Ligand SMILES: [Zn+2]
């Protein structure tokens with residue numbers, strides 16, 4: 606799988622079975638998530654593919670602290686000096702590099718399916734977090750990211766709404782592997798359902814997932830059909 610443009614200004618960077626997203630703005634480049642370990646060369650290739658140098662990656666924002674989202678982070682920060690952002694509840698996992706809080710497999714999914722992307726005893730290279738994210742804040746970079754706390758899959762998970770492109774980065778609130786669906790597991794299923802409904806109530810155009818294909822347009826309509834109020838009963 607190659608790097609590809611999702612919407613203007615957003616590149617999907619494949620990081621093994623997980624996605625990262627590279628956002629190009631006037632004030633530099635921002636990366637959302639850092640995939641599995643050993644995938645930093647894919648990010649560096651994507652940066653150079655835009656005609657940029659590695660030190661132009663200014664920000665690395667994490668949707669949450671799972672190993673498949675922070676795996677290459679330390680290596681990326683070493684080469685780029687990017688500033689790192691994460692919700693406080695997940696910072697201890699990132700800064701220790703594991704172990705990770707356990708999840709229960711999503712309803713209908715066998716434990717083996719959950720273990721495919723995640724194992725609590727996994728260890729990855731720790732990454733220091735420079736700035737804790739606050740629910741409801743607008744990060745004033747790359748034109749503005751709205752930070753939405755979306756616990757359930759992971760207590761410190763956030764979704765990020767990039768204002769200029771009206772693209773929502775959902776992390777693992779949902780996956781889009783074989784159609785829109787649940788993540789592999791939940792720390793707290795009720796919280797996870799509430800977060801899915803919360804995102805389905807927002808208005809946005811494009812959506813990027815930690816796992817699976819992005820949606821380039823009319824994404825909020827599809828989210829509402831799947832998780833909106835009328836189907837929540
Ligand atoms: Zn996760």
Ligand SMILES: [Zn+2]
Nearest residue numbers: 671673777815
């Ligand atoms: Zn994930």
